[in-house]
Amino acid sequence: EVQLVESGGGLVKPGGSLRLSCAASGFSFSDAWMSWVRQAPGKGLEWVGRIKSKADGATPDYAAPVKGRFTISRDDSKNMLYLQMSSLKTEDTAVYYCPTRSGAPPAFDYWGHGILVTVSS
Amino acid sequence: EIVLTQSPDTLSLSPGERATLSCRASQSVSSTHLAWYQQKPGQAPRLLIYGASSRATGIPDRFSGSGSGTDFTLTISRLEPEDFAVYYCQHYGSTTMYTFGQGTKLEIK
Numbered sequence: 001e002v003q004l005v006e007s008g009g010g011l012v013k014p015g016g017s018l019r020l021s022c023a024a025s026g027f028s029f030s031d032a033w034m035s036w037v038r039q040a041p042g043k044g045l046e047w048v049g050r051i052k053s054k055a056d057g058a059t060p061d062y063a064a065p066v067k068g069r070f071t072i073s074r075d076d077s078k079n080m081l082y083l084q085m086s087s088l089k090t091e092d093t094a095v096y097y098c099p100t101r102s103g104a105p106p107a108f109d110y111w112g113h114g115i116l117v118t119v120s121s
Numbered sequence: 122e123i124v125l126t127q128s129p130d131t132l133s134l135s136p137g138e139r140a141t142l143s144c145r146a147s148q149s150v151s152s153t154h155l156a157w158y159q160q161k162p163g164q165a166p167r168l169l170i171y172g173a174s175s176r177a178t179g180i181p182d183r184f185s186g187s188g189s190g191t192d193f194t195l196t197i198s199r200l201e202p203e204d205f206a207v208y209y210c211q212h213y214g215s216t217t218m219y220t221f222g223q224g225t226k227l228e229i230k
Binding site: 063108 | 156224
């Protein structure tokens with residue numbers, strides 16, 4: 001069974017930093033392209049970024065609102081995905097998910113439960 | 122940049138009725154890269170449709186997707202009580218990456 005479990009959320013002040021983790025199991029994590037998607041309270045879904053598999057270069061891509069502030073990384077030996085967030089803004093407040101796709105179609109068929117990040121003074 | 126606009130914002134229907142949800146792209150997109158999700162309060166999104174018309178694993182056949190170019194539709198043939206939720210369309214592009222529509226809330230009338 002595929003499982004994605006996000007952790008590391010909480011309350012942080014504007015300008016602060018936080019690192020989210022996503023523990024993966026039940027599939028070949030090292031072959032997977034992993035993403036982060038967020039959802040502000042009462043709002044829609046917003047793609048944050050993605051990291052390819054090591055075989056495909058492990059290169060990350062980012063959405064414009066977070067580029068230069070967020071860094072996505074992975075540790076295939078631990079089946080872990082990370083999102084390092086810095087220079088946080090109040091508008092980064094959201095539930096963060098780490099979905100993945102199991103096949104060729106570029107759609108997210110597996111999602112974690114999400115973790116809340118609140119940026120507030 | 123591709124923008125996905127969903128309509129209507131809110132759709133009020135009764136169980137047993139047919140629901141038609143629209144997703145319009147700001148420019149022509151590949152059907153292969155168009156997906157639909159369902160999200161209930163407090164839950165993660167669930168993939169319903171990928172490739173514009175293929176149902177994901179375990180999705181009932183009352184859900185169907187269609188469309189091409191700039192206009193895509195999610196149809197729920199006969200609404201069940203558990204279908205009342207928010208629905209999102211999503212597109213993947215090699216340069217734009219993933220884009221979501223703003224969502225359509227399907228509520229009980």
